[in-house]
Amino acid sequence: MFFYGEFPYSMDDRKRVPIPPPFRPEFEQKGIVMTRGNEHCVTVYTTESFNAEVAAMRELSRANGSVRNAMRHVFGKMRQQDRPDTQGRVTLDPQLIEWAGLKTEVIVVGADTVLEIWDRAAWEAGAEQREAGYEQVLDAVSGLQNQRLGLVGIGSAGGAS
Numbered sequence: 001m002f003f004y005g006e007f008p009y010s011m012d013d014r015k016r017v018p019i020p021p022p023f024r025p026e027f028e029q030k031g032i033v034m035t036r037g038n039e040h041c042v043t044v045y046t047t048e049s050f051n052a053e054v055a056a057m058r059e060l061s062r063a064n065g066s067v068r069n070a071m072r073h074v075f076g077k078m079r080q081q082d083r084p085d086t087q088g089r090v091t092l093d094p095q096l097i098e099w100a101g102l103k104t105e106v107i108v109v110g111a112d113t114v115l116e117i118w119d120r121a122a123w124e125a126g127a128e129q130r131e132a133g134y135e136q137v138l139d140a141v142s143g144l145q146n147q148r149l150g151l152v153g154i155g156s157a158g159g160a161s
Contacts, residue, residue: 003110016089042117
């Protein structure tokens with residue numbers, strides 16, 4: 001399963017945010033792990049997807065300082081919850097709320113194997129930057145596809161490189 005879409009919500013006074021209804025069964029079955037995400041969001045994993053991420057990190061050498069720092073980043077403020085509550089909500093840890101700069105209005109964003117919880121104003125403010133990054137990734141994917149097909153020198157914008 002992959003997670004997709006944008007779901008605006010309000011965080012309640014008990015610091016709970018709903019899991020979008022289409023994805024609740026996945027989290028009910030597989031459990032929830034939340035940690036500090038990239039670009040100051042809260043990343044919400046199923047226990048299964050978190051374990052896969054940890055396995056990939058363990059392939060890297062702990063002799064590398066960046067690897068150790070990444071592990072500290074992920075594990076230092078990690079919170080595990082068995083499953084969403086009966087209304088499909090997760091309870092956010094105050095340290096995760098502070099890390100992500102979450103106010104009352106949030107947006108839950110599907111990002112393939114994870115959900116991300118963003119402050120809604122911050123999410124909206126970053127739209128242009130995300131669009132530029134998307135274009136760069138499309139160009140890279142197009143280049144890889146062309147390379148696999150033996151179309152060397154053909155750029156993704158339709159012109160020759």
